[in-house]
Amino acid sequence: MGQTLDFARISGRQILRRRARLILTILGIAVGVAAVVAIVSLGEGIRAHSIEMISEQSDLTLIEVTGDVRDGAIIPLTTAKVAALRGITHVRGTAPVITVDLATPHQTYIGAVGIGWDDFSTVFTPDFSKGRGYSENSDTAVLGSEIAESLRKYEGIRVGDDLTIRIREYDASGAPVDTEVVFPVAGSLRPRGDMFDTLLVTDSTHLEEWREGYGVYDTIYLRVDAPEHVFAVADAVRGLGLQAQGPFEEIKAVNRLMDAVIIILSFFTGISLIVGAMMIINTMMVSVYERTREIGITMALGASQRHVLTLILLECLYIGILGGIAGDILGVLLSMGINTLGKSFIIEQLGPGFAGFASADITLVTPALLAAGLGIAVILSLLAGIYPGLKAARLNPVDAIRRGM
Amino acid sequence: MAETILETVRLVRTYAGGVQALKGVSIQVPKSKCTAIIGKSGSGKSTLMNILGCLDAPTSGEVFIRGVPVDYTDTARLIDLRRNEIGFVFQQFNLIPHLSAQENVEYPLLFSYRPEKERKDHASALLARVGLEHRGSHYPGELSGGEQQRVAIARALISEPAVVLADEPTGNLDSRTSDDILDLIHEINRKEGTTFLIVTHDADLGDRVDHQITLHDGGVI
Structure with missing residues (x-):
């Protein structure tokens, strides 16, 4: 030295x-x-x-997880996958979602998503212009700002009213069989600038009855604790054989x-x-x-x-x-x-x-x-x-x- | 007969182009004596000096320092000999211009990993020995020719070498300063037993040394 x-x-x-x-x-x-x-x-x-x-x-800490196709096989979004995603470090909340297209007897078409209320609250932090949220395992629903406005304008449905949905299924001979289901509207969301503005949101158990692929989710949304951890979480999601997308990809x-x-x-x-x-x-x-x-x-x-x-x-x-x-x-x-x-x-x-x-x-x-x-x-x-x-x-x-x- | 500290045996140095500067030179330099190699320009004395100083290699022949043969193919050993066994005093003093007198004297010890305190103490003592204790912080440009050569002598002595090779040490000095420098060399030689080998073209200097060797046309007369 x-x-x-x-x-x-x-x-x-x-x-x-x-x-x-x-x-x-x-x-x-x-x-x-x-x-x-x-x-x-x-x-x-x-x-x-x-x-x-x-x-x-953009909502940078939100990751949209969908199933991926690996070697010709579809990797489904199962409950096990939800548990695995929940276990990733820095994931603050998971919201497994099923989607269904519905229509009223007056032919107003409504996109509906089924999410457990706690998951919806954790991942999307809903803010209501009127009413309140729906409860777990119930048939109550909340409406996005745009769809609430449409239903009010064209069908006169407001928060507190019952929204009737006509479900059309087909019997063994191929003839249509219509059933009517009622969703009491518990609340309407403030404008968010995302997909929920045009959707009806309710508990997933209720929607699962009218869709195929029972037990498999269409999308799982993840809420990450901070923007700087999003890329690491997305990599971990991909490591599970799933696709991860979101506004973070713009970055x-x-x-x-x-x-x-x-x-x-x-x-x-x-x-x-x-x-x-x-x-x-x-x-x-x-x-x-x-x-x-x-x-x-x-x-x-x-x-x-x-x-x-x-x-x-x-x-x-x-x-x-x-x-x-x-x-x-x-x-x-x-x-x-x-x-x-x-x-x-x-x-x-x-x-x-x-x-x-x-x-x-x-x-x-x-x-x-x-x-x-x-x-x-x-x-x-x-x-x-x-x-x-x-x-x-x-x-x-x-x-x-x-x-x- | 004094113990021999430096010896050459049938030393030959032939340069590229066939010029033979040394033609089988065999000399012995006695320990603790002042020896002069005297020769005119072109006699081969500088070539001999470079070989003895491990700066150049002979074409054939052998050199012994303290009785040990010098292996001129072993670069690390040559560096070690230059560092520890040989002291150089040049005609043009060759001090490092951006180092003070004290630092110039310390300079060779820098390459042998000596502690700073040891270097400084030793250099101060040597500067005092050559009568320049008050000039340690001065730079070469601030010293006279005689003073610079005294610093160079102190630098040559710092590693306590087997022999100090002095190449025309008075060649750039006036006669009075030359006498002073030669007196200093003699004094150090007598009092401390340091072996000096002085190369010069000045035949008169031969009278002031213990032993002289005359070179002519690459051979010892």
């Missing part, structure tokens, strides 16, 4: 001998890092805002798009990093040439090739650290510049859907991005130092002392 510090001190003094050259070399790598930081911060900013917009407009699509955009833009800005690295190679080659005699003397005094290489690489490490820090600072300034000067132009190019960006920063500089900027600068500088370092380490001491400047 002591020796490393001594080497670090000597290398530090060495690079400070040519300060103007050091500053130019640092600037070379810093400009590259700054360009990458600024471009990535813009991409990350757009990504963060897009995700925020999706989060505001995945945005992430995929932004990853591609950031990679492509970073590639082009990365060219300036290569130029910066070449500047370091050039600087170190000149430095090694100027110090040929000094390197020869150092070897005559007992330094090994490894010692010489270490001294040169430590100089590159300093250049990398200083270049990375300077690049991060420049990158943050560039990113602020994009926010101040380029925001209106970018929002205009993205279209009216992104007008919400106007009130916030369009770039996002994260600690991870700054750490990556510093890391890239250090790694590139060390790589750039290998050739000059090996060149120095392989000098013949006699020639170096004789020929050195």
Whole structure:
């Protein structure tokens, strides 16, 4: 450790001998890092805002689980699957659902879903404009806002009334047999902006009588405790051989798009990093040439090739650290510049859907991005130092002392 | 007869192109004595110096340091010998410009993993030994030629080598400073028993050493 510090001190003094050259070399790598930081911060900013917009407009913690087809066999949504889904970490609630299409005697068609009341409450947190919820194992129902309005308008049915449904079945000879079933309307939901606006919701046991596939659910809805756990839960669902869909997939699509955009833009800005690295190679080659005699003397005094290489690489490490820090600072300034000067132009190019960006920063500089900027600068500088370092380490001491400047 | 600390046996060095710089040189350097290799330009003395300093390898022949043959194919061993058994004093001083006098003296110990305190104490003592205890924090550019050469002598002594090889140690100094440097070398040699091998073209210097070897055209006269 002591020796490393001594080497670090000597290398530090060495690079400070040519300060103007050091500053130019640092600037070379810093400009590259700054360009990458600024471009990535813009991409990350757009990504963060897009995700925020999706989060505001969508129910991100809801996962819709359906049966999948594997090797030609349908994997059904059974009670066992419900239990398995309930056991996944971060799943706050499960709502197994059966769906049935119904019609009134006046031919008003109604989509109906059967869900246990507790599950419906946990997963969908219903909010009533009138009345209350239905109870377990009963035939009472609640109506979505739109279907409630239609039934009120066309059939005069309000909360508290009985809704008559005509079920048509067919006997052995193929003749239709109609039965009428009554659903007392217990309440109507406030507008939700989802599928429940147009549905009748009741306890599942009651609906199961009129559908095929008894004991098998059509869909299972999962409520995840937080948006950041949704992807892990979706993966766990897929692990059970089921399909998982939901608004969270939009985030995945945005992430995929932004990853591609950031990679492509970073590639082009990365060219300036290569130029910066070449500047370091050039600087170190000149430095090694100027110090040929000094390197020869150092070897005559007992330094090994490894010692010489270490001294040169430590100089590159300093250049990398200083270049990375300077690049991060420049990158943050560039990113602020994009926010101040380029925001209106970018929002205009993205279209009216992104007008919400106007009130916030369009770039996002994260600690991870700054750490990556510093890391890239250090790694590139060390790589750039290998050739000059090996060149120095392989000098013949006699020639170096004789020929050195 | 004093114990021999450095010995060469029929040393030949032929450069690419066929130029033979050394033609079977056999010499013995006695321990704790001051020996001079005297020769004109092109006599082969620098070549001999480089081989003795483990910086160059002979084409044939053998070198013994403390009676042990030097294996010039063993790079690690050569580095070890340079680090521990050989001290160098150059005509052009060759101090590291961005290190202070004290740090220059410590510099060789850096490569042998010596603790900082030991390095500093030893270097301070040696700077005092060459009369520069008050100049330790000065950089080479702030020192006179004579002072720089004193620092170089202190640096050569820091690893307590078997022999200090001094290549024209007074070649860049005026006559008065040269005398001072030679006096210092003699004093260290007499008081501490350090073996010096001085390479010079100055035949007069031969009078001030214990033992002299004359080289001419790659051979010992």
